[in-house]
Every structure is written in C-alpha cells, then in structure tokens.
Amino acid sequence: MELCASALPNDIEALKAMVLAHAALVQERDTQAHEQKAQLAALEQRLSSREQEIAHLKLLIAKLQRMQFGRKSEKLQRQIEQLELRLEDLQADEGAAAAAEAKTAPKPREPKQRKPLPEHLEREELVHAPAVEDCPQCGGALKPLGEDVSEQLEYVRAHFRGIRHRRPKLACSCCDCIVQAAAPSRPIERGLPGPGLLAHIVTSKFLYHLPLYRQAAMFAREGVELDPGMMGHWLGSLTWLLSPLVDAVRRYALAGTKVHGDDTPLPVLEPGKGTTKTGRLWVYVRDDRSSASADAPAVWFAYTPDRRGEHPQQHLADFTGVLQADAFAGYAELYRSGRVREAACMAHARRKIHDLHAVRPSAITQEALERIGALYRIEEQIRGKPPDERRRVRQEQAVPRLDDMLRWFQELLPTLSAKSDTTKAIQYALNRWPALVYYCCDGQVEIDNLIAERALRGVALGRRNYLFAGADSGGERAAAMYTLIGTARLNGLDPEAYLHYVIERIADHPANRIDALLPWNVAQYLPASAKTTPIR
Numbered sequence: 001m002e003l004c005a006s007a008l009p010n011d012i013e014a015l016k017a018m019v020l021a022h023a024a025l026v027q028e029r030d031t032q033a034h035e036q037k038a039q040l041a042a043l044e045q046r047l048s049s050r051e052q053e054i055a056h057l058k059l060l061i062a063k064l065q066r067m068q069f070g071r072k073s074e075k076l077q078r079q080i081e082q083l084e085l086r087l088e089d090l091q092a093d094e095g096a097a098a099a100a101e102a103k104t105a106p107k108p109r110e111p112k113q114r115k116p117l118p119e120h121l122e123r124e125e126l127v128h129a130p131a132v133e134d135c136p137q138c139g140g141a142l143k144p145l146g147e148d149v150s151e152q153l154e155y156v157r158a159h160f161r162g163i164r165h166r167r168p169k170l171a172c173s174c175c176d177c178i179v180q181a182a183a184p185s186r187p188i189e190r191g192l193p194g195p196g197l198l199a200h201i202v203t204s205k206f207l208y209h210l211p212l213y214r215q216a217a218m219f220a221r222e223g224v225e226l227d228p229g230m231m232g233h234w235l236g237s238l239t240w241l242l243s244p245l246v247d248a249v250r251r252y253a254l255a256g257t258k259v260h261g262d263d264t265p266l267p268v269l270e271p272g273k274g275t276t277k278t279g280r281l282w283v284y285v286r287d288d289r290s291s292a293s294a295d296a297p298a299v300w301f302a303y304t305p306d307r308r309g310e311h312p313q314q315h316l317a318d319f320t321g322v323l324q325a326d327a328f329a330g331y332a333e334l335y336r337s338g339r340v341r342e343a344a345c346m347a348h349a350r351r352k353i354h355d356l357h358a359v360r361p362s363a364i365t366q367e368a369l370e371r372i373g374a375l376y377r378i379e380e381q382i383r384g385k386p387p388d389e390r391r392r393v394r395q396e397q398a399v400p401r402l403d404d405m406l407r408w409f410q411e412l413l414p415t416l417s418a419k420s421d422t423t424k425a426i427q428y429a430l431n432r433w434p435a436l437v438y439y440c441c442d443g444q445v446e447i448d449n450l451i452a453e454r455a456l457r458g459v460a461l462g463r464r465n466y467l468f469a470g471a472d473s474g475g476e477r478a479a480a481m482y483t484l485i486g487t488a489r490l491n492g493l494d495p496e497a498y499l500h501y502v503i504e505r506i507a508d509h510p511a512n513r514i515d516a517l518l519p520w521n522v523a524q525y526l527p528a529s530a531k532t533t534p535i536r
Contacts, residue, residue, distance in 0.1 A: 120529035185507045188237045199499035206481040239477045244514045246480045253286045253300040257321035260285040262452035279475045280307045291444045292386045296520035297490040301482040303475035344435035345449035352425040387443030394440040491519040497530030
C-alpha cells in the first residue's frame with residue numbers, strides 16, 4: 001500500500017501512533033520469520049538425523065541378512081546345487097561323447113600332462129599277456145620286446161575287519177604251572193573298538209562333522225550295527241584316556257612368549273529344559289612360523305559354560321608374554337597386571353570398514369581400505385623372516401604409514417556425524433590404536449589375529465552339522481578332540497593316522513613321558529601317506 005503526504009494526518013499524536021503500529025507490524029513479521037527459520041532448521045536437523053538413522057538401519061539390516069542368509073540361504077543353496085548338477089550333466093555328456101567318438105572315429109589329440117599317482121598308494125599289477133604263443137602270421141617263436149604300462153586309479157570301499165586274539169595256555173608236565181601270554185591292552189577296557197575304529201569315529205565327528213547317528217547309519221550299510229549311544233560312551237572313555245596328552249598340548253601352547261586367543265559360541269543342551277544355552281569354546285594358538293621360528297605350532301581349546309572374563313584369566317594365569325586377541329573386555333585384567341602385553345587385530349579394524357564399504361561405498365572407506373592394504377603388502381614381503389628383520393622393515397615402512405593414517409583419522413572425525421557408522425568404524429581403530437600398532441615394536445607379533453580365527457573355522461562348520469552339544473561335558477570332549485586334531489593338522493599330519501598311532505600306545509605309555517606322543521615327536525614314525533601340508 002502506497003502512502004502520499006495528503007493521506008497522512010497532521011496531528012503529531014496520530015503520526016506517532018501510525019509509526020508505532022508499523023514498527024509493531026515489522027517486529028511481528030521478524031518474529032514470525034525467525035520462528036519459521038528455527039522451525040526449518042529443526043526440520044533439517046530431524047531430517048538429517050533420520051537420514052543417518054535410515055542409513056544405519058540399512059547397513060545393520062544388510063549385515064544381518066548377510067549373516068543370516070549369506071551362506072544359509074535356501075534359495076542360494078538351490079541355485080548352487082542346480083549349477084553343480086548342470087556342471088555334472090555337462091561333464092557326463094562330455095565323457096559319453098568322448099567314449100562314443102573313441103569307438104567310431106578316433107582322432108589324434110595332444111597328450112595332456114597327467115600327474116602321476118602318489119607313490120604311497122597300494123599297487124595291484126595286472127598282466128595282460130597275448131593269447132597266442134606263436135606268431136599269428138608265420139608261426140615263429142615270440143620273444144619279449146618291451147611293454148606298455150598305464151595306471152588306473154581305483155577306489156576300494158572302506159571295510160571293517162575283525163581281529164581275533166587267541167592266547168593259548170601251556171601246562172607244565174611236571175607240575176601244575178600254567179603259562180599264558182598276558183592279554184593285550186585295549187584303548188577301552190574290555191571294549192570292542194580297536195584304535196583304528198576309534199580314530200575314525202573321532203575324526204569323522206570333529207574333523208568331517210558327522211554326528212554319531214549318521215556314522216552309525218553308514219556303518220549299518222556295511223553290515224555292522226553300532227549303537228550311537230555306545231559310540232558316545234567310547235568317546236567319553238577315550239577323552240579320559242587322552243586327557244594327559246591334551247594337558248601336554250596345553251602346557252606347550254602356553255609356554256611360548258606369544259599366543260593368539262579367540263572364542264566362539266557353542267550351543268549346549270540344558271538337561272531337563274529341552275532348550276539350549278550358549279557355551280563358549282576358547283582357543284589359544286602358539287604359532288611363530290611366520291617369524292622364522294623352528295618351534296612346532298600347537299593349538300589348545302577350552303570349553304566354558306559362559307563367556308565371563310574370569311575364564312581367560314584362569315586359562316592364562318601362568319602365561320607371560322604377548323596376547324594377540326580381539327577387544328573382549330575379559331582380557332583387560334590380564335593387561336592391567338603387566339604380565340601380559342596386548343596386541344590387537346588389524347583385521348578386526350579393517351572388517352568394520354569393509355562391512356560398511358560393501359553396503360555403502362564411499363571415498364573415505366575406499367581410502368581407508370587402501371591404506372590398510374598397503375600395510376598388509378609390507379607383511380607379505382617379510383613373512384617367514386627373523387623377528388629383527390621384520391621389526392626393522394616395519395619401523396621403516398609401516399610406522400610412517402600408520403602415523404599418517406592416525407593423522408588422517410583424527411582430521412576426518414570432526415567432519416563426520418558422531419552417529420554415523422563411518423565414525424564408529426574409525427573410532428574403533430582409534431580406541432585401540434596403541435594395541436593395533438604394537439606389532440611394529442615386536443617382530444614376533446603378527447599384524448592380525450587370523451591365526452586364531454582359522455583355528456575356529458572347523459568349530460563353525462561342526463555347529464552346522466551336529467547343531468549343539470548334549471551337555472557341558474560334551475563341550476569339554478569337543479575341546480579335547482579339537483585340540484589334538486588341530487595340533488596334528490598344524491604340524492602337517494593326517495589327524496586320523498596320528499590318533500590311531502597315539503590310541504594304540506597311550507594305555508601302556510609312561511605318564512612321565514607323555515610329551516613323546518606330541519605330533520612333532522610322532523611324525524617320524526608315521527608313514528609318508530600320513531603327512532600332509534601343514535596348515536598356516
């Protein structure tokens with residue numbers, strides 16, 4: 001509205017009233033604008049917070065889906081099975097076509113380099129001599145000219161064998177003396193199974209993850225009826241028999257100056273309730289081969305009914321050295337004592353960033369992964385080198401990169417929302433930074449704790465097959481068997497052959513010489529077929 005001079009009143013009081021009214025109107029408009037601006041800022045803040053929450057929930061859902069459905073997806077499993085069946089059909093068609101082609105019109109093909117069969121395999125020679133004794137053309141005598149030799153790989157189905165022990169009695173003709181050989185000792189007193197059968201049952205359950213009832217069904221197809229309950233009784237007796245050897249592995253594994261520790265859940269049936277509780281399997285690995293140590297590797301498993309921090313504190317009560325493990329709070333008391341030094345796992349820090357990058361890639365996560373990848377490339381160059389050389393290379397190459405990464409993380413945090421998942425991933429690394437970089441000060445320490453994680457892979461596979469342990473005692477038996485099987489594999493021995501050797505002798509073996517039955521001391525007495533590539 002426009003105002004002209006003629007429209008204004010001449011009265012001064014009226015003019016003052018108009019000015020005050022106009023000022024009040026302007027002030028009201030300013031107040032409304034300020035309130036609208038504040039409301040807009042609040043809405044923007046709520047929107048930003050909601051976007052962050054949505055992004056966080058999407059990330060969390062994606063993680064849970066990958067955990068829940070990643071490898072267990074029935075749809076994905078069906079697709080894999082269909083592809084495998086399709087591949088089998090194509091390979092079978094190829095074999096049928098090749099056989100038909102060989103019968104009709106053979107074509108010359110370039111010979112393929114086939115690997116020879118292993119020397120330790122049992123050989124059976126079949127001689128295919130000509131059906132004639134004289135030359136079919138002239139009737140002359142035939143003489144040797146040489147021979148063609150080819151090999152074929154055959155499978156002989158596993159079979160049972162009954163061993164009958166006969167002990168003749170001899171009587172003296174002059175007196176009443178009777179002489180008889182002592183009964184041979186058995187792994188289980190008056191028990192039916194031999195060492196080979198017990199070793200097979202143990203490895204089938206704890207290495208190949210076959211529950212006892214499945215093994216019983218397989219044995220039944222061979223015509224041998226074995227009750228799963230009786231097999232469970234055998235396992236209990238065998239665990240008691242092998243307990244001194246398991247204890248010897250424990251003492252050795254914790255006698256070094258560095259140990260890798262980790263744990264994993266193990267569902268355990270609660271008697272009388274029909275439900276399961278979550279027990280815990282702890283693993284401690286001594287393996288310094290990456291730092292050129294000649295000491296044999298070993299792994300010790302321990303079972304506990306829960307995950308209270310007092311358990312690792314008891315396990316490591318006599319240990320002095322470096323513990324490389326995750327951020328479990330139960331280890332804190334060990335570190336406070338000063339007797340155990342903490343070394344963290346770079347793989348854990350990387351995994352948090354990688355999980356975020358897999359769902360929502362960004363320049364920040366990409367650069368963080370590249371920086372960590374550069375540290376691992378340094379480790380590849382010095383794997384198997386002596387500790388002094390590893391420490392020197394890390395100080396020269398890894399420390400500058402770690403210092404630069406620390407500055408980058410610290411400069412980056414103020415620019416990110418405190419609630420974002422990127423902030424949480426970076427904050428995890430910063431909170432454990434001294435323990436993460438400790439490996440640069442000690443050439444014997446590794447950059448991560450994957451040694452312990454690899455030792456637990458078999459447990460995770462076993463959980464999918466036998467689902468849960470029947471009781472706490474079942475968890476303890478599993479820990480004992482995982483200890484012996486895992487240590488044998490670390491030392492390049494076939495676990496079944498090793499256990500067969502040990503079970504056959506341990507009943508009569510002196511208790512004060514139990515260390516003679518440790519895998520690295522037994523290796524020289526096992527055949528070449530029982531030796532494999534050591535697990536690293």
